[in-house]
Amino acid sequence: MSEKNFVDYVKICCRSGPxxxxxxxxxxxxxxxxxxxxGGDGGxxxxxxxxxxxxxxxLLPLKYRKHVIAGPGGIGKGNNQTGAMGEDVILDVPLGTVARDVETGEELFEISEHDQIExxxxxxxxxxxNTHFKSSTNQSPRFAQQGEEGVEEWxxxxxxxxxxxxxxxFPNAGKSTLLASLSAAKPKIGNYPFTTLVPNLGIVGYRDGRSFIMADIPGIIENAHEGKGLGLRFLxxxxxxxxxxxxxxxxxxSIKEAYQILLSELEKYNPQLLDKQRILGISKTDLIDDELKKMxxxxxxxxxxxxWFSAVTGENILQMKDLLWNTINS
Structure with a gap:
């Protein structure tokens, strides 16, 4: 997935029709x-x-579309004819898109299913x-109601x-190298922090033609929940x-300390993340020998x-697939 083409955050001005x-x-x-x-009603x-x-x-198609404007409703006509409805604007978005209010930050809804409409x-x-305003005391109302204004909100x-x-x-932990070894994905790999700037997805082939999707996500650093590093964009x-x-x-x-820091950042961002199933993969084992592993x-x-695994030498890569598959389907 190209960094230029992957957009996971946009802010748009929505102006609905009056x-x-x-x-x-x-x-x-x-x-x-x-x-x-x-007199008919307005549309x-x-x-x-x-x-x-x-x-x-x-969300790339919306990156440069800052203003989205829907059509106005038509005016009512005689013979109780209702005016035409204004033209709706339908924006296609990927599954997993969350809509928020700019002012409050409140989550309005999440698009999670194909063809779901919100x-x-x-x-x-x-x-x-004016037909609605006819009464026993006013048989010929000479007024009608104005249409309601649309909304204009970011x-x-x-x-x-x-x-x-x-x-x-953490950055440079070997996540991209692992994804590249397990799938046909070609993430950017380098020996420096934040090589991965956008999520990379790979389809991992398993036995009997089965597969699962793995995501290499920008590395986390301590206090990422406060927005440091790639912060909330990662989490x-x-x-x-x-x-x-x-x-x-x-x-x-310290492997244990590093794991606890990562776990703490997830908990501070969203405690519900700790309910997900977790596996610890110890990467780059080609850098140490068996005696040091034991210690x-x-x-x-x-x-x-x-x-323990090494994406470079292939150590335990097949066992990694087995463990992941069994955990996903447990």
């Missing part, structure tokens, strides 16, 4: 020169609608025609990547992963399944 005005019309024909009111203004599209992976900016209601759209397995680790993508694979390099000062065994957390 409702059409009702009609103050009276029925007239050759035999009825003084007929009663028959509803156009909505701005988000629609889930499972074929999309990015109104992000409702059109104004059409005004009532909205934030955020994308959360959907994957079976999400890779959690929201973790929310939609079924299994979290924590990747800690074998040459870390480091006491530094591995005992409350989580763990596996």
């Amino acid at each position: 409702g059409g005005s009702g009609s103050a019309h009276f029925f007239r024909d050759k035999s009825t020169p003084n007929g009663g009111p028959d 509803r203004g156009g909505h701005i609608i988000l629609r889930g599209n499972e074929q999309m992976w990015t 109104i992000i900016a409702p059109g104004g209601r059409g005004g009532k025609g 909205k934030i759209l955020e994308l959360k990547v959907l994957a079976d397995v999400g890779l959690v680790g 929201r993508h973790i929310e939609r992963n079924s299994v979290l694979l924590f990747v800690v390099p074998a040459d870390s000062d 480091m065994s006491d530094d591995i957390p005992k409350d989580i399944p763990s596996i």
Whole structure:
């Protein structure tokens, strides 16, 4: 997934259509020169609608579309004819798109299914025609209701990547190398922090033609929940992963401490993330020998399944696939 093409955050101004005005019309024909009111209602203004599209992976189409404007409702007509509805604007978005209010930051809804439709900016209601205002004391109302104004509001759209397995680790922990070895994905790999700037998705082939999706997500640093580093941009993508694979390099000062820092950042961002199934992968084992592995065994957390691996030499890569598949389907 190209960094230029992957967009997971946009802010757009949504202007829904105003409702059409009702009609103050009276029925007239050759035999009825003084007929009663028959003014129709105004049409509803156009909505701005988000629609889930499972074929999309990015919010790129909305990056440069800062203003979205729906059509106005038509005015009512005589003979109780309702005005035409304003033209709706339908914006296709990837699954996992969350809509928020700019002012409050409140989450309005999440698009999670294909063809799911949500109104992000409702059109104004059409005004009532004069036929609604006829009464025993006013048989010929000469007024009608104006249409309701549409809304003009700024909205934030955020994308959360959907994957079976999400890779959690510090920058340069070996996540991209692992994804490249398990799948056909070609993430950018380098020996420096923040090589990965956008989520990369890979389809991991398994036995008998089965497969699962793995996401390499920008590396986390301490206090990422406060927005440091890639901060919140990283953390929201973790929310939609079924299994979290924590990747800690074998040459870390303390594997247990590194894992606890990662776990703490997830808990501070969203405590519900701790309910997800977790696996600890100790990467870069090609840098140490078996004797050192044995010495480091006491530094591995005992409350989580763990596996040593090297994406460079292929050590335990097949066993990693088995562990991930069994965890996803447990």
